[in-house]
Amino acid sequence: MTEAAPSTTPPIARRGLLLVLSSPSGAGKTTLAKRLLAADLGIAMSVSVTTRHPRTGEVHGKDYFFVDDQRFATMREEGALLEWARVFDNHYGTPREWVEAAVKSGRDVLFDIDWQGAQQLAEKMPGDIVRVFILPPSGAVLEDRLRNRNQDPPEIVARRMAAASAEISHWAEYDYVVINADLDESLAGIRAILTAERLKRERLSGLMAFVREMQKAL
Ligand SMILES: Nc1nc2c(ncn2[C@@H]2O[C@H](COP(=O)(O)OP(=O)(O)OP(=O)(O)O)[C@@H](O)[C@H]2O)c(=O)[nH]1
Ligand SMILES: [Mg+2]
Structure with missing residues (x-):
């Protein structure tokens, strides 16, 4: 199921948007x-x-850019990261340049980042960010998924559950909340959000020129 044929609507220049997906571990964010x-x-x-x-199975440059602590620290110090956070025992960050260029040229960008990253992006690019929080259908379902992920010892599972609870506590900082009981339905919801957000007047930087041109003919 890919994009339909190009529409007949004239192209209006716009800034790209930043679609942020956050969720507790196990809610299905990466799949979505x-x-x-x-x-x-x-x-x-x-x-x-x-x-x-x-x-x-993870590929460098596709799933993540895998770097050592020193390289990460250098990137952070040089301002090469748009946001960064410590999650569990590791550091994660968003390369700045690529995102800024994409948004400028009208391309939309998807982020699989945690609440700390979402907060920082919202501070830096408030007009461009659209935040979606994915919730599991119930605590029991989430617990089941976290228990069955790997054959992890109970203390690791307990740690994951505590982290899930902490992540969930940030749900109200998001623009939309999708309860992921059914993948197809959740995907349809996220696509509807994206469609509507793309049509927002504030994002359509070319609208003024488009209307002016139209009025010339009237
Ligand atoms: N702030 C921030 N968070 C990130 C970034 N990249 C990934 N994360 C988050 O770090 C967490 C751990 O991601 P992974 O190490 O890939 O582990 P995972 O098994 O995919 O974890 P979950 O998706 O939470 O189940 C997830 O919540 C991601 O959304 C980033 O650049 N910045
Ligand atoms: Mg994930």
Whole structure:
């Protein structure tokens, strides 16, 4: 299911938007992000830098840019990161340049980042950010998913649950909340949000010129 044929609406210049997805671990955020990217060719993923080790199957430059502590610290000090946070025992950050260029040229960017990152982006680019929080359908479902993820010892599962609870406490800082009981339905919700946000007058920087041109003919 990819983008439909080009529409007949004349192109109006606009800034790209920053679509941020946050959720507790296990709510389905990464799956939803991948589905959205496959379904909508107009949005691209912001690839974060992280100090955590790659997992089997993860690709450098696609899932993350995997760097060591020193490289991360240098990037942070040089201002190369738009936002950054410590999550569990690792550092994560968003490379600045790529995002700023994308937004300027009217491309939309998708972020899979935590509440700390969402807060920083909202401070830096308040007019461009759209925040979506993904909730699991219930605490029991989340607990089940966290328990069954890997064969982790109980103390690791307990730590994940505490982190999930802390992340959930930030839900009200988001513009939209999607309860992910059904993947297809949640994806449809996120696509509807994206469609509506793309049409916001404030984002359509070319609208003034478009209307002026129209009025000339009247
Ligand atoms: N602030 C910030 N958070 C990030 C960034 N990149 C990833 N994260 C968050 O860091 C957390 C851990 O991500 P991962 O190490 O990929 O682990 P995961 O198993 O995918 O974790 P969950 O998606 O939470 O289940 C997730 O909540 C991500 O959303 C970033 O650049 N900045
Ligand atoms: Mg994830």
